[in-house]
Amino acid sequence: MALKMTSGELDEFIKRVFPQVAEDFTVEDVAPMEITVRLHVADRHLRPGGTVSGPSMFGLADVSVYLAIMAMIGPKALAVTTNSSLDFMRKPASGVDLISKCRLLKLGRVLAVGDVLLYSEGMAEPVARATMTYSIPPKD
Amino acid sequence: MALKMTSGELDEFIKRVFPQVAEDFTVEDVAPMEITVRLHVADRHLRPGGTVSGPSMFGLADVSVYLAIMAMIGPKALAVTTNSSLDFMRKPASGVDLISKCRLLKLGRVLAVGDVLLYSEGMAEPVARATMTYSIPPKD
Amino acid sequence: MALKMTSGELDEFIKRVFPQVAEDFTVEDVAPMEITVRLHVADRHLRPGGTVSGPSMFGLADVSVYLAIMAMIGPKALAVTTNSSLDFMRKPASGVDLISKCRLLKLGRVLAVGDVLLYSEGMAEPVARATMTYSIPPKD
Amino acid sequence: MALKMTSGELDEFIKRVFPQVAEDFTVEDVAPMEITVRLHVADRHLRPGGTVSGPSMFGLADVSVYLAIMAMIGPKALAVTTNSSLDFMRKPASGVDLISKCRLLKLGRVLAVGDVLLYSEGMAEPVARATMTYSIPPKD
Numbered sequence: 001m002a003l004k005m006t007s008g009e010l011d012e013f014i015k016r017v018f019p020q021v022a023e024d025f026t027v028e029d030v031a032p033m034e035i036t037v038r039l040h041v042a043d044r045h046l047r048p049g050g051t052v053s054g055p056s057m058f059g060l061a062d063v064s065v066y067l068a069i070m071a072m073i074g075p076k077a078l079a080v081t082t083n084s085s086l087d088f089m090r091k092p093a094s095g096v097d098l099i100s101k102c103r104l105l106k107l108g109r110v111l112a113v114g115d116v117l118l119y120s121e122g123m124a125e126p127v128a129r130a131t132m133t134y135s136i137p138p139k140d
Numbered sequence: 141m142a143l144k145m146t147s148g149e150l151d152e153f154i155k156r157v158f159p160q161v162a163e164d165f166t167v168e169d170v171a172p173m174e175i176t177v178r179l180h181v182a183d184r185h186l187r188p189g190g191t192v193s194g195p196s197m198f199g200l201a202d203v204s205v206y207l208a209i210m211a212m213i214g215p216k217a218l219a220v221t222t223n224s225s226l227d228f229m230r231k232p233a234s235g236v237d238l239i240s241k242c243r244l245l246k247l248g249r250v251l252a253v254g255d256v257l258l259y260s261e262g263m264a265e266p267v268a269r270a271t272m273t274y275s276i277p278p279k280d
Numbered sequence: 281m282a283l284k285m286t287s288g289e290l291d292e293f294i295k296r297v298f299p300q301v302a303e304d305f306t307v308e309d310v311a312p313m314e315i316t317v318r319l320h321v322a323d324r325h326l327r328p329g330g331t332v333s334g335p336s337m338f339g340l341a342d343v344s345v346y347l348a349i350m351a352m353i354g355p356k357a358l359a360v361t362t363n364s365s366l367d368f369m370r371k372p373a374s375g376v377d378l379i380s381k382c383r384l385l386k387l388g389r390v391l392a393v394g395d396v397l398l399y400s401e402g403m404a405e406p407v408a409r410a411t412m413t414y415s416i417p418p419k420d
Numbered sequence: 421m422a423l424k425m426t427s428g429e430l431d432e433f434i435k436r437v438f439p440q441v442a443e444d445f446t447v448e449d450v451a452p453m454e455i456t457v458r459l460h461v462a463d464r465h466l467r468p469g470g471t472v473s474g475p476s477m478f479g480l481a482d483v484s485v486y487l488a489i490m491a492m493i494g495p496k497a498l499a500v501t502t503n504s505s506l507d508f509m510r511k512p513a514s515g516v517d518l519i520s521k522c523r524l525l526k527l528g529r530v531l532a533v534g535d536v537l538l539y540s541e542g543m544a545e546p547v548a549r550a551t552m553t554y555s556i557p558p559k560d
Contacts, residue, residue: 017188018188019188020184020186020187020188043160044160046160047160048157048159048160053199054198054199054224055195055196055199055202056195058194058198059193059194059195062194062195081194081228082227082228082229082413083225083226083227083228083363083413084194084224084225084228085223085225085226085365086223086224086225087223087525087533088221088223088224089222089525089533105509105545105546105549106507106545111362113507115549117525125525129551131549131551133363133413133507135390135391222553223503225411225505227411227413229385229388229393230386245367245405245409246367246369246405248369250530251502253367253369253409255409257385265385265386266385269385269395271365271409273367273553275530275531298467298468299468300463300464300466300467300468324440326440327438328438333479334479334482334501334504335478335479338474338475338478339473339474339475342475360508361474361508362507362508362509363506363507363508364474364504364506365504366503366504367502367503368502368503369502
């Protein structure tokens with residue numbers, strides 16, 4: 001399967017459909033069924049002690065799977081998350097960005113499943129893992 | 141098991157340990173192993189179209205289980221989320237708060253499990269469900 | 281919403297579509313969006329020490345949500361599990377059956393979500409909780 | 421980290437602690453933090469139509485994470501599953517074994533998290549994914 005959107009097009013797309021959070025994220029790399037997304041960690045993403053918050057990690061995982069799907073099917077803002085599971089395994093490092101490595105395990109006609117590992121930049125071991133299921137609206 | 145904190149004490153506690161998000165949440169009701177928490181929905185919680193965002197729902201579920209645990213064991217800021225699963229079932233109503241009904245299913249020595257249903261205020265059916273597992277640090 | 285199948289019809293249905301496991305399960309009670317199912321615990325469901333195995337608990341939760349859906353939409357053997365999450369919270373008692381209390385949280389046109397608590401018969405607190413998502417095939 | 425058990429020792433271990441299901445599984449390969457396990461698919465693992473059942477897939481994922489942990493910490497039969505999430509993505513092929521590729525994402529002092537992809541032998545794409553959390557009992 002070929003990509004329908006480049007990383008630049010994905011960045012533009014997210015600015016258009018999620019303007020509130022667009023400046024949080026940059027697509028670092030995209031390939032068929034795979035994407036790498038950076039969360040530019042700022043004060044609003046932190047918990048006391050300087051660690052990235054759970055909702056920020058959820059948000060990064062969620063947007064990564066969403067963009068991985070868009071890259072494959074083209075810009076269709078209506079896909080919605082139906083299910084997610086997350087394991088929080090290590091404390092994120094403070095003062096560095098969070099990097100998401102996402103792989104689509106399934107891209108069906110109506111359901112897509114993406115697997116995500118989240119890394120504090122520069123750490124070898126993931127701070128969290130997530131799986132997200134998206135429901136894709138029918139063609140017309 | 142008796143409560144160790146009242147709803148007022150929980151509100152104070154969250155102001156102290158999570159000042160960034162304290163104004164988002166109010167404890168509506170607390171009972172042994174149960175809590176009801178309100179998310180005061182504001183622009184920063186919304187997605188385009190006026191629906192509450194996934195990270196905001198995650199955050200409400202997470203804080204609800206956390207506060208339900210604190211109510212039972214007393215204020216110990218160090219409990220951390222280790223695992224979560226969420227099902228997003230209906231689109232939240234726009235222009236209303238989100239209410240979380242949380243029940244602790246297990247409160248062990250080292251692990252606690254809480255179940256949450258999230259409701260748009262005034263809707264009979266839940267918009268989402270969540271389960272959160274917390275790891276509780278040892279006494280000393 | 282009204283029931284389309286009685287508990288007796290559900291027992292017959294499972295004998296027809298899942299003959300391998302039909303004798304494991306009895307529908308104890310069914311109501312709109314709710315069902316109670318018994319697992320007749322036998323040696324093949326046990327781990328050393330006499331505790332019910334994880335796969336047996338998974339199977340009971342899964343069949344419970346499936347039958348709760350069938351009770352509402354009528355016998356359509358093709359619904360399939362797409363996602364599940366389970367928390368194992370207490371060791372099941374040995375020598376007693378396992379009882380599942382299931383509630384459908386969503387019964388949509390294409391997706392259904394059911395929540396389950398599993399109890400060792402006679403114990404007040406659940407041994408496990410589970411959520412199952414089913415994909416329902418289109419009408420024709 | 422070095423392995424504490426070989427694949428042969430793991431096969432012997434499972435025969436000793438899980439005699440009921442030992443003949444179902446063979447360890448194909450083991451490496452630090454990784455394991456490959458085969459489910460020898462037999463009639464008792466099937467649903468009508470010849471597809472592997474959900475409980476059998478759960479069981480394979482669960483035993484894989486368990487054995488991956490044992491391989492790293494040595495034989496300690498008391499580790500227990502506390503949480504699992506599974507996504508069922510494709511129908512397993514009939515007439516072939518199921519192969520599990522498992523990777524430990526975390527091996528902490530008290531909690532371990534393992535990620536699993538399940539493949540029908542000979543198929544390139546996974547039929548299911550699973551994550552399992554184990555609680556590891558303290559040393560003494």
